Amino acid sequence: xxxxxxxxxxxxxxxxxxxxxxxxxxxxxxxxxxxxxxxxxxxxxxxxxxxxxxxxxxxxxxxxxxxxxxxxxxxxxxxxxxxxxxxxxxxxxxxxxxxxxxxxxxxxxxxxxxxxxxxxxxxxxxxxxxxxxxxxxxxxxxxxxxxxxxxxxxxxxxxxxxxxxxxxxxxxxxxxxxxxxxxxxxxxxxxxxxxxxxxxxxxxxxxxxxxxxxxxxxxxxxxxxxxxxxxxxxx
Ligand code: ADP
Ligand code: MG
Numbered sequence: 188x189x190x191x192x193x194x195x196x197x198x199x200x201x202x203x204x205x206x207x208x209x210x211x212x213x214x215x216x217x218x219x220x221x222x223x224x225x226x227x228x229x230x231x232x233x234x235x236x237x238x239x240x241x242x243x244x245x246x247x248x249x250x251x252x253x254x255x256x257x258x259x260x261x262x263x264x265x266x267x268x269x270x271x272x273x274x275x276x277x278x279x280x281x282x283x284x285x286x287x288x289x290x291x292x293x294x295x296x297x298x299x300x301x302x303x304x305x306x307x308x309x310x311x312x313x314x315x316x317x318x319x320x321x322x323x324x325x326x327x328x329x330x331x332x333x334x335x336x337x338x339x340x341x342x343x344x345x346x347x348x349x350x351x352x353x354x355x356x357x358x359x360x361x362x363x364x365x366x367x368x369x370x371x372x373x374x375x376x377x378x379x380x381x382x383x384x385x386x387x388x389x390x391x392x393x394x395x396x397x398x399x400x401x402x403x404x405x406x407x408x409x410x411x412x413x414x415x416x417x418x419x420x421x422x
């Protein structure tokens with residue numbers, strides 16, 4: 188995999204909903220080989236920032252750049268093809284498709300004209316321990332939340348992203364599933380991927396992130412390694 192020289196980054200991002208300022212001048216970068224986390228209370232602006240990075244919300248001010256290019260006006264599907272994949276806070280699998288078909292959709296959505304990939308669906312299924320799963324030919328509608336979260340992650344990974352954006356990936360998972368997820372995310376970062384995790388679960392972030400950004404009321408109020416930042420936030 189080619190590692191982007193310049194990561195996905197937000198520069199002075201301000202976003203409003205009908206005049207309400209949800210993000211107020213946010214700067215953040217998502218470096219390769221690194222797990223970056225955004226934490227903060229409900230309403231802090233985490234999902235709004237996530238949408239600006241993913242391309243599902245246009246900021247009112249500021250720029251989003253990727254690999255040195257301004258992508259502020261690049262729509263979400265085109266960002267996927269550039270190598271920026273995402274998962275959803277609300278699970279977004281196609282209920283009538285099987286696990287395998289759901290993951291194939293991810294591979295197809297991300298297919299980059301210059302580098303058609305083969306075997307990525309199988310690789311993604313293997314990585315998420317779904318390949319040997321007997322349920323992989325069942326409709327997703329019948330499967331438990333823990334499996335669906337893995338399907339979603341496999342679908343994002345099937346496009347071989349350089350950067351992976353995860354909104355509350357631990358939602359609905361039990362502690363064993365959270366631990367398994369953390370192992371997978373660490374392995375992806377060790378392989379050079381840039382990961383951004385927006386997360387409510389402070390324990391997951393404390394054990395996972397290299398850098399934590401704490402948000403409140405639309406701003407990043409402190410940033411640093413979890414040992415410093417999370418300690419200070421909860422003495
Ligand atoms: P978080 O993900 O940290 O809980 P959000 O980014 O979802 O925070 O929300 C930030 C603020 O913006 C909150 O006050 C929320 O009520 C408001 N907000 C979010 N989405 C919308 C929307 N679609 N319309 C109006 N206000 C919104
Ligand atoms: Mg949110």
